[in-house]
Amino acid sequence: MAGFSFVVTVALVAMLSAFAFVTLLKMLDGSINTSGMLATGKDQPNDPERILMLIGTIAGAFAYFSYGLKSIATGGTLPPVPQEAVMALGGSNFLYIFGKIFRPRK
């Protein structure tokens, strides 16, 4: 049973990785539409609050993932997120929503 459990574990992780990989591949080859993500409307300049949110998202996700992988060896629990990081992400998302409400859309 231990051998079967190992095979299923590897297969599940491989499936999730494959799903992430296919999604990433489709984003890179342009099948998944990513145009206009950093602007309020089409053919408008990029907004600073959206750039801030994009950088925060990627940096936060990368940091959390690498920190979580390190915790496999130590305790095997999801790592806690610092209160400051939650507040920073909340502030960035608030700015995004604020810009979405008050920026005129052409």
Next chain:
Amino acid sequence: MSIFDPQLISRLVAIVVSIIVLALAFAVIRAIWKNDINLNHLLSESPQAGAPPDEVPKASLSRFQMLVFTFVVAGLYLVLSLETGTLIDIPEGTLALIGISSGTYVLGKVISGQKPTPPAAPAQPQPPAGPEKPRITRATG
């Protein structure tokens, strides 16, 4: 070992359920790869009311954020749960992270739905096409 041995039954059930789950996951990934499941608008906003049907909506940053966080947290949760052999607890900070991301997505969707698109400029009435009328000039003097 009898055929009604509970351990044997539980092992069989575990094997069958694992195969079904893996087959479902494989089928979904295969369908995505072959474009039977279309992900082209996975990150696109909902189309505006009154927009032409062939217009491609712009991508949404909040959807992208939710996608990234979902993959990161789900991946870590799966790896750590399989490593420890139990369903692990999710810290409050992680729940707050997912909540902020999902809340922003919902708020953005509400705002996009309420924000009216500016009306198109009214078209200038064109004079009817036809033979030009001869200009009548009045002789003076």
